Structure formats: structure tokens, C-alpha cells
Amino acid sequence: MRILFVASEGLPFSKTGGLADVIEALPKTLSACGHDVAVLLPRYRKTPATGLVLARLSIPIGDSTRHPCILDGTVVNGVQYLFLDDPEYFDRDSLYGTAQGDYPDNAERFAEFSRAAIEVASHVWKPDVIHCHDWQGGLVPVLLRTYHDDNPELQELPVVLTIHNVGYQGVFPRESMQRAGLPEELFGMNGLEFYDQVSYLKGGLLFADALTTVSPKYAQEIQTSEYGHGLEGVVRSRAGRLTGILNGADYSTWNPEHDKLIAAHYSARDISGKRTCKKDLLDIFGLPIGNLDRPIAGIVSRFVDQKGFDLIEEIADELIEEEMVIMALGTGDAKHERKLRDLARRFPARMAVKIAYDAVLAHKIEAGADLFLMPSRYEPCGLNQIYSLRYGTVPVVRATGGLDDTIEQYNAASGTGTGFKFQEYKGQALLKAVKECLAVFQDKTAWKRLQLNGMAKDYSWNASVAEYGRLYLSVREARIRKAAGASN
Numbered sequence: 344m345r346i347l348f349v350a351s352e353g354l355p356f357s358k359t360g361g362l363a364d365v366i367e368a369l370p371k372t373l374s375a376c377g378h379d380v381a382v383l384l385p386r387y388r389k390t391p392a393t394g395l396v397l398a399r400l401s402i403p404i405g406d407s408t409r410h411p412c413i414l415d416g417t418v419v420n421g422v423q424y425l426f427l428d429d430p431e432y433f434d435r436d437s438l439y440g441t442a443q444g445d446y447p448d449n450a451e452r453f454a455e456f457s458r459a460a461i462e463v464a465s466h467v468w469k470p471d472v473i474h475c476h477d478w479q480g481g482l483v484p485v486l487l488r489t490y491h492d493d494n495p496e497l498q499e500l501p502v503v504l505t506i507h508n509v510g511y512q513g514v515f516p517r518e519s520m521q522r523a524g525l526p527e528e529l530f531g532m533n534g535l536e537f538y539d540q541v542s543y544l545k546g547g548l549l550f551a552d553a554l555t556t557v558s559p560k561y562a563q564e565i566q567t568s569e570y571g572h573g574l575e576g577v578v579r580s581r582a583g584r585l586t587g588i589l590n591g592a593d594y595s596t597w598n599p600e601h602d603k604l605i606a607a608h609y610s611a612r613d614i615s616g617k618r619t620c621k622k623d624l625l626d627i628f629g630l631p632i633g634n635l636d637r638p639i640a641g642i643v644s645r646f647v648d649q650k651g652f653d654l655i656e657e658i659a660d661e662l663i664e665e666e667m668v669i670m671a672l673g674t675g676d677a678k679h680e681r682k683l684r685d686l687a688r689r690f691p692a693r694m695a696v697k698i699a700y701d702a703v704l705a706h707k708i709e710a711g712a713d714l715f716l717m718p719s720r721y722e723p724c725g726l727n728q729i730y731s732l733r734y735g736t737v738p739v740v741r742a743t744g745g746l747d748d749t750i751e752q753y754n755a756a757s758g759t760g761t762g763f764k765f766q767e768y769k770g771q772a773l774l775k776a777v778k779e780c781l782a783v784f785q786d787k788t789a790w791k792r793l794q795l796n797g798m799a800k801d802y803s804w805n806a807s808v809a810e811y812g813r814l815y816l817s818v819r820e821a822r823i824r825k826a827a828g829a830s831n
Contacts, residue, residue, distance in 0.1 A: 478513030641712030646675025
């Protein structure tokens with residue numbers, strides 16, 4: 344089957360979060376399983392391209408017509424990459440905005456991107472299924488089922504939309520309808536209207552042939568007011584089209600047996616190299632070697648409220664009192680960056696923070712840390728807890744979304760389980776889970792068993808790819824039947 348992915352970011356070309364990891368790993372695995380896969384991405388600053396595919400598109404945006412082009416981004420791991428090239432829209436310092444906020448023209452930028460995706464599917468790389476991701480691709484099914492619904496070829500083309508995080512919805516002022524070149528009739532309860540604004544994600548939820556999200560638990564959660572961010576009613580109305588398919592880990596990249604970015608290789612057969620990685624991590628952060636026998640807690644994350652940093656900041660003093668060392672890597676909200684820096688200044692021997700996106704250091708933290716903190720308020724899937732398991736780094740997580748699906752609470756009596764979970768979103772609940780973890784850390788035999796339990800888990804993409812394959816076939820057959828019925 345031919346599958347065209349439409350996403351706003353994807354490794355090895357662009358990344359702000361876990362979406363980029365998925366857009367690298369899932370197409371690669373689908374290709375390895377015999378599918379023909381292409382990925383359309385915006386061409387951001389410094390993104391290389393190898394040739395011109397479509398020289399001049401004509402895309403209505405507001406009162407004008409824009410003329411971007413489609414570039415060949417070469418084949419990587421059996422996957423054809425294509426880029427929408429419009430320097431005015433995408434040749435910028437960052438993907439979606441600056442520290443001051445989102446770019447004010449994001450509605451127009453990603454309306455153009457969605458329209459370009461349909462042109463690619465029509466004239467450049469004709470798929471059997473389009474697989475869109477998040478609000479940035481949300482207009483693809485909307486436009487396909489409205490603007491292009493009289494095109495016989497496109498009538499048979501289904502769209503799958505994956506919700507990676509329903510908290511990001513592509514919400515814009517009502518006047519953005521005109522700026523994005525969208526007809527006014529799409530503004531309504533059964534269209535893009537969302538509390539008198541416009542939501543691209545809502546449009547995608549309503550018009551896509553099938554919806555997926557990135558874990559079974561999250562598929563349930565986004566149908567509730569606590570996690571649905573105002574779209575829970577729309578999601579519930581489409582629950583029959585919604586499937587939770589767990590994201591996988593790319594073990595060709597995330598595996599301590601052959602990870603080229605860490606100080607020493609190790610495996611479940613011989614875990615001794617992890618101590619070398621721990622020493623390397625202390626050296627990199629400039630912390631005393633005397634911490635080598637203390638438990639090191641790693642954090643690799645966006646520093647935002649969703650990720651539970653208010654809880655970490657609330658109990659940081661108590662964590663340090665537990666003889667822990669904390670090492671955090673990431674970027675995010677200024678308030679959290681400031682608080683973490685302040686903590687590092689207060690505890691210079693026991694806490695270190697690097698405000699950056701650093702792929703190499705992320706691997707070193709997974710390898711060198713003893714435990715990994717992910718106390719998220721909500722977490723659609725999460726990947727770092729999965730990476731942590733393979734690296735023998737014990738996750739301490741809140742029982743939400745994919746964190747709950749992938750981490751099994753450790754049972755001291757039976758020696759089963761892979762990490763520690765807490766339910767209530769409170770600092771003291773996190774502290775209790777950390778203390779439970781540290782108690783096991785003191786028992787080296789039990790700790791090694793816990794590490795090996797996690798390292799034995801297989802969260803590769805293989806099972807998920809099989810689910811996607813069945814879904815693609817199902818929506819393709821349903822769309823062909825529907826198109827045939829419409830023509831009779």
C-alpha cells in the first residue's frame with residue numbers, strides 16, 4: 344500500500360518534540376514491512392533538498408495566490424521525503440513561533456501546507472491513504488471532502504488523522520478563515536467553529552475517515568472533560584472511528600548495546616557499562632565524582648506545565664534531601680527555565696540543568712541516570728519512559744496516558760514490574776513514588792532485577808505497524824465503497 348504522511352516535523356530534518364521521532368520511525372518501519380511510503384514536510388531553514396519536483400503551485404491564501412514549490416528531499420531508510428518550499432513562510436529561526444509566542448501567520452502557513460499536501464497526492468506522489476498528524480495537517484481531510492469532493496480520483500482517497508496531543512489544536516481568530524482562504528460555510532458547529540474561533544484540529548476530527556491517537560489510555564482520556572481540552576464532545580461523537588495505537592521505540596537508535604553516543608555499551612547480559620555512562624554523565628555536567636554511588640534522576644523534556652515541572656519544583660528540596668542527584672535537559676517556558684536554574688544554583692553539587700535541545704546529551708542521560716522522572720499532568724504516549732526501560736533506567740511516572748500503558752508498578756514481593764507510578768497530581772504523591780524507587784535502589788539485587796525487567800520489554804514499532812496496516816486497508820476499502828455508491 345502507498346501511504347503519504349503529512350506532518351509539520353520529522354527527523355532527520357526537523358524536530359521540536361516526540362512527533363518528529365514518530366515521523367521518522369513509523370514510516371521507516373512501514374517501508375521495511377513492504378509498504379511504499381512518502382513523507383511531506385515543510386522545508387524549514389537549513390533543511391537540505393536534492394531537486395525540484397513541482398515548480399509552481401497555485402494556492403489561494405486570503406486575497407492572493409501563493410506559488411510555493413515541491414522539492415525532493417531524497418530517500419532515507421526506504422522512505423521518500425518531499426518538502427513544501429516557501430521561504431517567506433518557513434525559512435525562520437524556529438518551526439512554530441518564538442519565545443514571545445506563536446507566529447501570527449500560523450493559520451495561513453499550515454493552510455498552505457494542507458493544500459499543498461493534496462496537490463502532492465494529486466500530481467506528484469499518488470497514495471492509497473493520506474496519514475496526517477496533529478492540527479497542522481487537520482485541514483487536509485476538510486479540504487479533501489469539501490473543495491475536492493467532486494474529483495473522482497480523490498473521492499477514493501481516505502485520510503487518517505493522528506492526534507499526538509489534543510492540547511495543541513490550531514486555534515485562531517475567526518477572521519483567519521478569510522486569511523487562510525477557507526469558505527465561510529465551514530465556520531459552524533459541524534465545521535471549524537470552536538467557541539467563536541477556528542480550530543484546525545476540530546476540522547480534522549470531523550472530516551477524517553479514521554482517527555488514531557498514540558496510546559489506548561489516551562484514546563479514553565481525550566473523551567473526558569479533564570483531558571479533552573474542550574474537544575471531548577467532538578471526540579466522543581467520533582469514538583467509533585477512534586483507535587489508540589501505542590507509539591513504538593526505534594531500537595536501531597535507542598539501544599545501549601550499540602548506541603554510538605554513549606560512553607560504554609551494555610546490555611541485559613552485562614550491565615556493568617552503565618556505571619561508566621554514569622561517570623561520563625557526571626563529568627559532562629561538572630558534578631562531583633562523589634555522586635557516583637548516589638541515585639541520579641534524569642529528566643529530558645520540554646519545560647512546560649504539562650510535563651509536571653510544578654510538582655518537581657515543589658518538592659525539589661525534599662528530593663535533594665533524599666541524597667539524590669538531578670540532571671535536567673530541555674527548553675520551555677521561561678518560568679520553569681528560571682526556577683530550574685535557581686535550583687541548580689542553590690544545589691551546585693547535586694543538581695544540574697542544561698537549557699538546550701541536545702540529542703547527544705539526551706542519549707547520555709538515558710544511559711547514565713539510575714531513574715527517570717516523568718510526572719506529567721497528561722502524556723498522550725511518551726517515548727522517554729520507553730527509552731529508559733531499554734537503558735536500565737527506572738521510570739517514575741504519573742499514571743496517565745501512555746505512561747500508564749507502558750509502565751508496570753514494581754511489586755517488591757513478586758519482583759515483577761518495571762517502574763513506579765502515582766495517581767494523584769500532587770507533589771507529595773510524586774515524592775512518595777520517588778521514595779519507593781529509592782528504597783529499592785538501596786537493595787542492589789532487587790534493583791538489578793527491576794532494571795532487567797524493564798530491559799526485557801519490547802516496545803518496538805512492529806505490533807503498532809501491523810495495527811496501522813489493518814486500519815489503512817479498512818479505510819481504503821470503505822472509501823472505495825462509498826465513492827462507488829456516490830457514482831451510481
